[in-house]
Amino acid sequence: MRLLIFDIDGTITHLDGATRRAYWRAFRELFGTDPVVDGLSMHGRTDPLIFRECFTRTGLSGDWREKYQSFKPLYLEALPESIKNTERTFLHVGVKDLIEQLAEKPTEFALALGTGNMEAGARVKIGYFGLNAFFPVGGFGDEHEERHLILQDSMDSSVRFYGREFRPEHTWVIGDTEHDVHGAQKLGLRTLAVATGGKYSVEMLAETGADEVREDLSATADLIELFRS
Ligand SMILES: [Mg+2]
DSSP: OEEEEEOOBTTTEEOTTHHHHHHHHHHHHHHSSOOOOTTOOOTTOOHHHHHHHHHHHTTOOSOHHHHHHHHHHHHHHHHHHHHHTOSOOEEOTTHHHHHHHHHTOTTTEEEEEEOSSOHHHHHHHHHTTTOGGGOOOEEOTTTOSSHHHHHHHHHHHHHHHHTSOOOGGGEEEEESSHHHHHHHHHTTOEEEEEGGGSSSOHHHHHTTTOSEEESOSOOHHHHHHHHHO
8 A cells, every 4th residue: 555645835736825925924913023034935844944934034032933833823814814815726737636536546545745834724725625635644844844754744643544554665755845855765755746836847856866756747647557666
């Protein structure tokens, strides 16, 4: 049996800046100022890491982890409205078909999330597209800044939920950035990198040493064969 761990932003969904706008609104509400970002990239970053970077660059004092706990409910309140008010939101090409077809083969494939989003935020995002039921478990950015720890959480919760072990060589991480690939590589997992996130091209992703790189996830039958390999 194969375990397939999906990233969300840029891999499953395109939210056209809705995350960032909710993030900024919550940050302003909590601190009364816009975060200083100085070119900080959010692509493939975990929520706590983005928060810590914003917190530090803005020159705020105190325990950022404590403030992150205060930030979370504000962000979660802002997120659904931000998504709803964003015109160009969509699932990336092929994603829905792929997920549905994998879910039709429950003896072959187990699905999980592996995302830097805090869990409640992740649920809002894929819930907007009706996909929560496909992903009963996952690893999230509630505690960990580092992606391989999130992926480890995803594997551990999958073992508990599906009631069986998954071999690393039978576990695929599907993501759109070098961070997904490198996190998976640290755990000896297989990687499918997809260039739908807008920041990393096929060529850039190939340089990460991903096992497979695709323009998008539209070749459903072919991808299912790949996961079986
Ligand atoms: Mg991503």
